[in-house]
């Protein structure tokens with residue numbers, strides 16, 4: 451009996467692994483602040499199939515950052531389950547969670563978060579060092595990624611010698627180095643002018659065409675409109691989930 455149940459569970463896991471980059475069921479996140487409970491997420495169900503490109507939108511305080519933090523394994527839900535690949539991350543201990551965070555999720559931030567002392571190629575390599583996985587072969591891969599984001603002629607520049615758009619390209623290449631479940635981008639064009647924003651959005655389109663899964667938070671309708679799907683949050687719940695383009 452037990453074995454059979456376990457087998458069914460494994461099959462479901464295999465299915466989750468095959469189709470979904472991420473899957474949230476009944477996810478709640480409550481914060482207790484001075485004795486009052488803040489319901490940041492009130493029960494969110496969301497499946498992100500591999501290859502999807504999702505823009506999470508919604509008013510200030512609607513729960514976007516809370517959701518991004520949960521997807522990024524930076525926080526844990528109060529209730530519900532979160533599957534990344536074949537792992538239900540709500541059952542994992544802190545060490546395992548931080549391993550997934552550093553090896554299976556590609557973070558892209560509004561402020562790029564590059565290491566100023568390192569060159570372009572070294573910044574792209576950083577996540578591999580955390581894994582103790584940097585080698586000549588991985589160096590080659592980093593150079594390929596730098597080329598892919600259009601920085602082949604800037605490999606030995608440092609962040610201060612680059613434009614904002616170029617710095618964000620480095621961050622995007624860095625986010626891909628571990629072949630992540632998905633790219634998690636928090637307002638990736640928030641610091642860029644409109645021309646550079648267009649270039650970064652073109653790059654995200656290209657990655658999406660290559661089959662990468664992208665989840666981004668944005669306040670800007672123009673940015674959301676470039677995704678394949680807009681998930682709008684309101685008061686900690688999904689208000690609408692609109693597909694703009696097929697996966």
Ligand SMILES: Nc1ncnc2c1ncn2[C@@H]1O[C@H](COP(=O)(O)OP(=O)(O)OP(=O)(O)O)[C@@H](O)[C@H]1O
Nearest residue numbers: 481483488489490509510511512513514515516517
């Ligand atoms: N650490 C915390 N302690 C208490 N309440 C919090 C905490 N973090 C977030 N909240 C509350 O949870 C709700 C959702 O916050 P969240 O940061 O997810 O919103 P958001 O959609 O990202 O907003 P913004 O667009 O302003 O960044 C808000 O009411 C916020 O005040």
Ligand SMILES: [Mg+2]
Nearest residue numbers: 511514515516
């Ligand atoms: Mg936020």
